[in-house]
Amino acid sequence: VSGRPAPVITWSKQGVDLVSRAIIDTTDSYTLLIVDKVNRYDAGKYIIEAE
Numbered sequence: 055v056s057g058r059p060a061p062v063i064t065w066s067k068q069g070v071d072l073v074s075r076a077i078i079d080t081t082d083s084y085t086l087l088i089v090d091k092v093n094r095y096d097a098g099k100y101i102i103e104a105e
Contacts, residue, residue: 056082061104068098 063080065072077088
């Protein structure tokens with residue numbers, strides 16, 4: 055993900071703090087969300103925003 059100025063990438067899911075629940079890796083060319091040890095509560099709509 056790139057731009058000038060560099061965009062701020064935010065992942066969200068129905069009010070869940072994904073920073074404490076997942077691994078988020080963002081570089082100049084991609085962003086990656088990894089949820090380890092998923093369970094049924096991890097189902098749902100994930101949203102990524104670039105500002």
